[in-house]
Amino acid sequence: MRLTTKGRYAVTAMLDLALHEGKGPISLADISERQGISLSYLEQLFAKLRRNQLVGSVRGPGGGYQLNRPKAEIDVAEVIDAVNENVDATGCNRRGDCQSGEVCLTHHLWCDLSDQIHTFLSGITLADLVERKDVKEVSIRQESRQSEKMIATDIRAASGL
């Protein structure tokens, strides 16, 4: 089992989409800036999210990505799964054969742990996250940061740079 920035990035980006739902397609450049994730890396992650039918894309200017389903119907476990981070703690993919074809001493322990984690993560949807106080706070901070930057670039543009 592993849970690294890859899975965290994927969930963060999907949550960003959920937060800006209804404003039309969101470009990866926007997400990259707001969430501090490399644009090229996001492209790779969204390729997988798209293949797993979690998001849809619109190409060309004004294009971007949108959730393919209502945010209340996308859970965190799915998102992590889509980018190939499996939250399975066993060494045998639950097959029970990691000790030369037979079940090892601790197999059931890891199965229990996997169930625990999966139950937790699949019980949380993007809609749940959007409603959380801490998420709202961070989101507000990110929005104001972004508009500050936009104003700064506007000034620079207006002054002829």
Added chain:
Amino acid sequence: MRLTTKGRYAVTAMLDLALHEGKGPISLADISERQGISLSYLEQLFAKLRRNQLVGSVRGPGGGYQLNRPKAEIDVAEVIDAVNENVDATGCNRRGDCQSGEVCLTHHLWCDLSDQIHTFLSGITLADLVERKDVKEVSIRQESRQSEKMIATDIRAASGL
């Protein structure tokens, strides 16, 4: 966060010690054979377990390792921790600073998940595992395998090979 064979091996080996408690020091060669783990790799893992005071060692012939505490007072989380696999799912080690010094969108989600996992793993002791039916069954299988092998080598020795 990651949970790979490293942590699984450590828990398996510690459980093997717990299962054979009271029979004096257990050699890594025995554990290696019973659990199918490379001897040299076990040595590396036990160096860490010893540094973390989880096991004690006896050198020389008849030597080996023993639990340093009653098996009811050693929990799975400790063992995994001892071999440097941290079960923390955040990207910031709970500091809340992974987005250029500030808290990211999903920080609290990963904190909750980490708590969940830690609570689960620290609630299970080696004594708990020893009592489990599935562990007992696998242990019995491993014992009989081992004695079969010993008989086989005895025969070979007796026949002058």
Added chain:
DNA sequence: TAAAGGCTGACTAATTTAGTAGGATAAATA
């Protein structure tokens, strides 16, 4: 004194992560 076993450090192949680089394609707009 030889063997059993712990102890140590250096090395390694393979894999994965977290990207970068460079370009191709599609759609909107000027």
Added chain:
DNA sequence: TATTTATCCTACTAAATTAGTCAGCCTTTA
């Protein structure tokens, strides 16, 4: 129609980690 904006796609990379191997030294018991 040309330019711009964006997705899409492939290939490459440095760094880290895993799961070991190898060689040899140190202790203790028989």
